[in-house]
Amino acid sequence: MQSLSQILPAGPANLPISQIETLLLPRLADISLKLIGAILLWFVGRWVIGFINRALLRGLLSRAMDATLRTWITSIVTIGLNIFLIIAILNIFGIETTSLAALVAAGGLAIGAAWSGLLSNFAAGVFLILFKPFRVGDVVAVAGISGTVVEVTMFATTLNTADNVRTTIGNNAVSTSIIQNFSANPYRAVDLRVQLAASIAPDEAKAVARAALSGIANILADPSPVTEILEFAEAGPRLVVRPFCHNDHYWQVAYEAQMAIATAFVDAGFPQPSVSLASKPN
Structure with missing residues (x-):
């Protein structure tokens, strides 16, 4: 059986197999090491992010912080740390993060135009966090729905109604409706x-x-x-x-x-x- 060096003759248009191996093997080794390093960095980074989130959550719980604000802070920190982790992994492969940032910004504009409703829910969520018309555990009537507030996330508010139905309402619908908080007064x-x-x-x-x-x-x-x-x-x-x-x-x-x-x-x-x-x- 003929070897690859015998099938492909040496010449100006073809490099000898030995030279190809000399060129490819270091690159393959380099890519393999980078891939292994990226995988290790991903798992270590995810563990570190989880550790930071747990420590942050314990700290916020010790301060008796509002549950809604606590959820927002941990979510924002998690998103930010994951972005840094992805940038660090891209740097391992030598990808220019400045050009990537411009690409992400351009993509963000396109996504923002397509998901304008989702972004309006996010903006309304910021309003609910800052002005606190209600808190988790309050009994409220919003957007025509009455119930107990279970959770206020970045995009939606979740209620449990009196007949025990879990109801999720977009924050934009909540902020633009009349909000009645039955728990705000002592009776x-x-x-x-x-x-x-x-x-x-x-x-x-x-x-x-x-x-x-x-x-x-x-x-x-x-x-x-x-x-x-x-x-x-x-x-x-x-x-x-x-x-x-x-x-x-x-x-x-x-x-x-x-x-x-x-x-x-x-x-x-x-x-x-x-x-x-x-x-x-x-």
């Missing part, structure tokens, strides 16, 4: 509307409603519950019954107050309000 009102029959004396009904509320746990004494006539309807006076409680007890107070008032009205012998039905045209 909130539970608004109940009670329709009375026309034959019931409002003062008697108010007294029965107040007595019914007195047996419910977690209703605040200060401010005291409000029981007043809200308006006059066709069926009779309509009361507003408004006990106050901490946000954590809102639904417990709301459910128990309605049951207690309904039971008290039945025990007092109050008649049901009459409801007039409009006649249908023939």
